[in-house]
Amino acid sequence: MLTMQTHGGRARATIEGINKIDITFIAAPYANIYGDAIGYLGKNKCGSLGYIIPDSKHAKLKVLVTDNLVRNQIENPEINGENIDYILEVDSIGDKSGIVSGTTQITTNPIGVKIAKNTSRLLFELGLIKPGFSFQSGAGGVSLRATKDLKDIMIKENIKASFFSGGITKYHVEMLEMGLVEKLYDVQCFDLEAVDSLSKNINHIPISASDYANPNNPNQVIKDLDMVILGATEIDYNFNVNVTTDSHQTLIGGSGGHSDTATEAKVSVIVSPLIKGRIPVIKERVTTITTLGKNIDCFVTERGIAINPLRPDLLELLKDSKLKIYTIKELSEIAHKYTKVPKESLKRDKIIGEVVDRTFEVIDNIYQK
Structure with missing residues (x-):
C-alpha cells in the first residue's frame, strides 16, 4: 500500500x-x-x-x-x-x-497577479513583513509573484529578512544578493541559478531534510518560520487542504513540505484561484486531506480572503482592512454563482494508500479511482 x-x-x-x-x-x-x-x-x-x-x-x-x-x-x-x-x-x-521548469516563472496571468497582490497586502497588514522576519514560498507562478511583491514592499519600507527556507529559486537568490535577506536555507534547488548560487554565496546554505522539517529535530529550520505561502488543489469548509489528488481522485503528488511548514509557521497562507477549470476549489470536504485545517490560517483568492475562525487574532488585526474578507462559505457561494454546485465524485471502497502526517498520524486514505 x-x-x-x-x-x-x-x-x-x-x-x-x-x-x-x-x-x-x-x-x-x-x-x-x-x-x-x-x-x-x-x-x-x-x-x-x-x-x-x-x-x-x-x-x-x-x-x-x-x-x-x-x-x-x-x-x-x-x-x-x-x-x-x-x-x-x-x-x-x-x-x-x-x-529548469516552466513552473518557476512569475505569473503574468491577471488572476494570479491579483491573488499575489492580495497576499502581499495581507501579510503587510498583519504586521508580518518587519525587520528580521522569516519566510517560505513555493516555486509556483502565484507564489513567486507574491515573493516579488514582498520584495517591492521590503525595498520601499527598508526591511531586511532573517532567512528564507525550503526550495530555492533565482528570485530568492536575487534578494540575497541585493542584501534583502541574510540567509537562504536550501533543501532543494528549483532552477540552475539557485544551483550556481550555492557555490558562490556563503550565506546560501544547503541543509538536510531533517534539519529542514523533522519535528523531532530541535534545530529544524521551519520552527522559526514567520509565514509560508502554499498552494492547493482543494480546500474545504474546515480549511483542510488537498494537494495529493485532484477532484477526480487522480493522484498528483505528495505533501512535500506543505503540512510541515503549515504546522510550524506562525501564519500559513493558501493561495489559489477560486475556480480552476470550471471547478470550485472550495469543497464541503476535500477529496483527500494533505494538510489539516487546524494548521491553515488564511485562504487568498482573486475574489477575496477567508481567515480560519481558529485565528480570531488575525481577524482582529484585519477588522479595519480594506481587503475583502469573507467566511470560507461565503467565498464558496461566490464560486457557485458561476459554476453551480458540482456533483461530488463517488469514492470506491478499495483503499490503495494513506496520508501520514509528520506526527505519524494517518489523517486520510487514498482510494482507487
Missing part, C-alpha cells in the same frame, strides 16, 4: 527506523574517492542534496553514483563518505537542464 509522508515526516521515519530502507542509490554530481559528495559542483550539478541525506546515513546499504569522481578533499560534504559502502562511477547521472 502507498504511504504518503511529508518531507519532515519521511526524514524522521528514516532516522527513527520506521522506514526500513534496504538499499539507497545516491546520485551526486561531484564526489571524491572517499565517498564524500556535494550537489552544487560538477558538469551535472543539481544543488542541495537535502532529501537523500537521511537515507545516506540510515539505509542498510548505501551506493554513491557519480559522473565526476575526484581525489581531492571536499570541504563540508553533504554526503559523508564514512556512511557510504560503494561508489559507482558512470558516464552521466542525468541532464542538469531538466532542472
